[in-house]
Structure formats: structure tokens, C-alpha cells
Amino acid sequence: MGATLPGLLSALLLLLLPASLRVRDHLPASNRREAEDGVVGRGLHPIVLIPGLSCPDLEARLADAYRPSTPRCSRVQGEEGWFGLWTNRTWELDAERAECFVDQMRLVYDAVLGDFRNLPGVESRVPGFGSARGSGSKVPTHPEFCLGTLRATLERLGYREGETLFGAPYDPRYAPPMPGQASRFYSRYFRRLARLIEDASERNSGRPAIVLGHSFGGVVALEFVRNAPLPWRDSFVKHLITVAPTWSGGGYVRALTAFATGPVGLLFVPAAPQLAMRSMWRTFETAVATLPSPAVFGRRPLVVTRNRSYSAYDMADLLVAVGSADAVRPFRERELPKMDCFEAPMVPWTYMIGTGVPTAEQLIYWDGDFGRLPEVVYGDGDDTINLASMLALEEKVGKQPGQKERFKSIKLAGVRHSALATDERALSILMDEILEANR
Ligand SMILES: *[C@@H]1O[C@H](CO)[C@@H](O)[C@H](O)[C@H]1NC(C)=O
Numbered sequence: 001m002g003a004t005l006p007g008l009l010s011a012l013l014l015l016l017l018p019a020s021l022r023v024r025d026h027l028p029a030s031n032r033r034e035a036e037d038g039v040v041g042r043g044l045h046p047i048v049l050i051p052g053l054s055c056p057d058l059e060a061r062l063a064d065a066y067r068p069s070t071p072r073c074s075r076v077q078g079e080e081g082w083f084g085l086w087t088n089r090t091w092e093l094d095a096e097r098a099e100c101f102v103d104q105m106r107l108v109y110d111a112v113l114g115d116f117r118n119l120p121g122v123e124s125r126v127p128g129f130g131s132a133r134g135s136g137s138k139v140p141t142h143p144e145f146c147l148g149t150l151r152a153t154l155e156r157l158g159y160r161e162g163e164t165l166f167g168a169p170y171d172p173r174y175a176p177p178m179p180g181q182a183s184r185f186y187s188r189y190f191r192r193l194a195r196l197i198e199d200a201s202e203r204n205s206g207r208p209a210i211v212l213g214h215s216f217g218g219v220v221a222l223e224f225v226r227n228a229p230l231p232w233r234d235s236f237v238k239h240l241i242t243v244a245p246t247w248s249g250g251g252y253v254r255a256l257t258a259f260a261t262g263p264v265g266l267l268f269v270p271a272a273p274q275l276a277m278r279s280m281w282r283t284f285e286t287a288v289a290t291l292p293s294p295a296v297f298g299r300r301p302l303v304v305t306r307n308r309s310y311s312a313y314d315m316a317d318l319l320v321a322v323g324s325a326d327a328v329r330p331f332r333e334r335e336l337p338k339m340d341c342f343e344a345p346m347v348p349w350t351y352m353i354g355t356g357v358p359t360a361e362q363l364i365y366w367d368g369d370f371g372r373l374p375e376v377v378y379g380d381g382d383d384t385i386n387l388a389s390m391l392a393l394e395e396k397v398g399k400q401p402g403q404k405e406r407f408k409s410i411k412l413a414g415v416r417h418s419a420l421a422t423d424e425r426a427l428s429i430l431m432d433e434i435l436e437a438n439r
């Protein structure tokens with residue numbers, strides 16, 4: 001393991017750490033060795049990576065009950081019927097297969113269950129659970145997306161896949177529940193993740209784990225911890241690191257553009273018509289999970305048409321106006337309550353965000369045509385999440401009594417949402433936090 005790599009390590013520390021930590025370079029050699037052994041010699045705390053929304057793969061299997069939009073979508077071969085539905089090859093699909101993809105990805109809201117599920121006859125699963133290599137970029141021109149760079153950096157530090165380094169891909173169509181809320185997908189996912197962490201901890205002399213999530217994965221990480229029993233958190237979570245989490249308590253204005261015009265830039269399937277992608281996206285729980293919240297955005301007009309402006313209080317009306325009346329009920333029943341959940345995770349927590357990047361703050365659809373690109377008024381943020389929403393997480397959750405003593409907020413000026421997990425400066429700060437948690 002890493003303990004055998006002290007030479008490599010000191011080279012890496014030099015490369016990766018900000019000046020503040022390089023103080024060890026000025027120590028006499030014997031003390032320096034001690035400092036390195038202090039981090040790796042005692043063994044590493046296992047780490048679990050939870051990547052952003054587009055990163056996990058999905059597999060599906062079709063049963064007779066499946067009624068495809070066109071007959072050819074029912075014919076799929078694969079081992080025991082399983083095939084890759086959302087993978088790093090989905091971008092290559094031709095128009096016909098893309099139509100099937102869009103159809104089979106759809107969710108329905110089951111009002112009796114009060115929960116989302118697949119279309120009848122479609123079964124799905126997330127491959128690669130447990131592995132940090134189990135998910136990855138779906139955009140061929142951006143192989144660095146999805147925590148790939150961070151994973152490689154951790155490996156150079158001595159982290160090893162399956163020993164100390166793990167991953168927890170999730171089904172990106174579902175949003176994690178707040179404490180006390182039911183979710184068929186996440187109740188199983190949280191159980192598996194708890195088991196993964198217990199096993200990892202056992203394999204590493206009982207050392208508790210670091211849980212790190214980026215973007216939507218940051219929300220999954222936060223909700224996983226908030227949903228776990230307190231004594232379990234104390235025993236098994238060493239540190240929580242959320243990088244630009246798109247949290248439901250705040251939401252962000254850009255989430256509205258995906259609802260209005262489709263998940264452009266989120267899910268890359270060039271052959272699929274934009275309208276089809278939009279109607280698929282609108283069936284996802286994820287689509288309504290991060291709409292702007294009243295607690296953060298108040299009465300500010302977020303969407304403006306000639307006849308009306310919509311504030312965060314008017315999201316249900318806006319869903320109807322954009323032609324998505326079906327989303328109103330799940331929004332009210334499942335997502336609205338999350339907007340008032342400010343429970344702290346109650347574990348040591350590092351919260352990293354980017355600021356100072358132009359970020360949509362108001363959308364103007366003057367003639368009321370929501371299918372067209374809006375005129376955008378920009379404000380502060382990371383190009384996706386508004387600064388107001390980020391600061392609210394800090395104030396309302398991070399500064400809760402019992403949390404604030406072990407809460408650290410790091411703001412990186414000029415670093416965009418996706419770059420927070422790839423940018424050199426951001427990575428070096430992340431590694432610093434991970435080393436600090438290991439000290
Ligand atoms: C695509 O995903 C598969 C399975 O996770 C992986 O083995 C392969 O290396 C990936 N290909 C690229 C180009 O990332």
C-alpha cells in the first residue's frame with residue numbers, strides 16, 4: 001500500500017499542496033519523514049467518491065409489459081436481457097436508437113406510492129457500484145469529467161481501488177430523499193453505501209471513511225449522511241466533502257432552463273431531438289429537485305414574460321405554464337418539503353464552492369415561448385449554482401449549533417462548476433483536505 005511509497009509521496013506533496021503545507025520541506029529530514037508517515041504510515045482512511053449527475057452508467061432490461069413508443073425499441077439483446085442504457089457510448093446513438101433511449105429512460109410518478117418508478121416493463125440497475133472506476137465521463141471530448149482526475153491523483157498518493165478507494169454511482173434520474181422521506185431507489189442505495197463503508201472501514205483497521213461528492217453527487221453524499229443514524233455517522237464517517245452540491249434547500253435558476261428547453265449540456269446525446277430529450281428530462285425526479293427555493297430567492301422575479309413574472313413561490317404555476325403540469329404533484333409532494341430541510345450532517349464537513357462566474361439569475365421569455373432560449377440576466381455564482389444558494393447552505397446548515405465547529409467553507413474565485421473537480425488549484429485544495437482528514 002501507500003506506506004511503501006514515501007519517496008513518491010514527498011514529490012507529490014510538493015506538487016500538489018499549497019504553500020501553507022510545504023512547511024514540512026523546511027523541517028530536518030527525520031522530522032519530515034515523521035510528517036509523511038503521519039499521513040500515510042498509519043494507513044489511509046478509505047474514501048468513497050460520488051460523481052455528478054451525468055456520470056453513473058445505467059443498464060436496463062425489458063419485459064413484455066413494456067409498451068415502446070415505436071415497435072423497434074422492444075428488440076434489444078444482451079446478457080440475460082440486460083443492456084447498457086446510459087453509457088459512455090450513448091452519445092454515438094443514431095436517431096432511431098436515440099428515440100428508444102429517450103423512451104426507456106422515462107420515469108413515471110406513482111401517486112399511490114408517492115414515489116417515482118420506471119415505465120411498466122422496464123427494469124433498471126446501476127453497474128459498477130463500489131468501484132471508483134464504475135462511472136465516468138459520457139462526453140468523449142471531456143474525459144476528465146466525473147472525478148477522473150481526482151481519482152488518478154488519489155492513486156498517486158497511495159489510494160488503491162477496492163482497498164482504500166471506492167465509488168458509489170447512483171441512478172441519476174432519482175433525487176435523494178430528505179431524512180424521513182421514502183424513496184424506493186435510495187433506501188436500497190443508502191443501505192448498500194452504508195455496507196460498502198462498513199466493509200471498507202473493517203478492511204482498514206476500523207478507520208472511518210471520507211465521503212466526497214461533486215455537484216449532484218454532493219447532494220447524494222450530504223443526504224446519505226443526513227439519513228444515517230447519528231451513532232453510525234460517528235462510527236463510520238470521518239469527513240464529508242461536498243464540492244459545489246446542487247442542494248434542494250436552495251436550488252438554482254439554471255435548473256429552470258433545463259426544464260424549459262431540455263438538459264442541454266447535462267446529458268449529451270446529439271442524435272436525440274431536443275424536444276424528446278426535454279420531455280424525458282421532465283419525467284425525472286432530478287428535474288424538479290433543484291428548482292429555486294423561496295427561502296433563498298424570496299419574491300425576486302426569476303422568470304419574466306410579458307404578462308407575468310414568477311418568483312420562487314410560483315414554481316408550480318411555472319411548471320404548468322411551460323407545459324409540465326404532470327410535474328406539479330411530485331414537486332409539491334416530494335421536493336417542496338426538502339426546501340425547508342436545513343438539518344446539519346453533524347460530521348466534520350468541508351464545503352467547497354466556486355464564485356465570481358456569471359450565473360443565470362433571471363430568465364426572460366418575453367413572448368412566453370418557453371421552447372426558445374431565454375434572454376438571461378447574470379449574477380454571481382459558479383455558472384450553475386447562484387451564490388445566494390451557496391451562501392444559504394453555509395448559513396442555514398453549516399452554521400447550525402454542533403456543526404459550525406466542524407464546518408469549513410472554501411470559496412474559489414473564478415472556478416466554474418465542473419472545473420471544481422478538475423482545476424489544478426481546486427484539486428490541490430481538495431487533496432489538502434483529504435490529507436488533513438487523514439492526519
Ligand atoms: C467506457 O466505459 C467502460 C465501462 O465502464 C470502460 O471500460 C471504458 O474504458 C470507457 N471508455 C472510455 C473511452 O472512457
Ligand SMILES: *[C@@H]1O[C@H](CO)[C@@H](O)[C@H](O)[C@H]1NC(C)=O
Binds near residue numbers: 305306307366367368
Ligand atoms: C397575455 O395575456 C393576454 C390577455 O390575457 C393574452 O391574450 C396573451 O396571449 C398573453 N400573452 C402571453 C405571451 O402569455
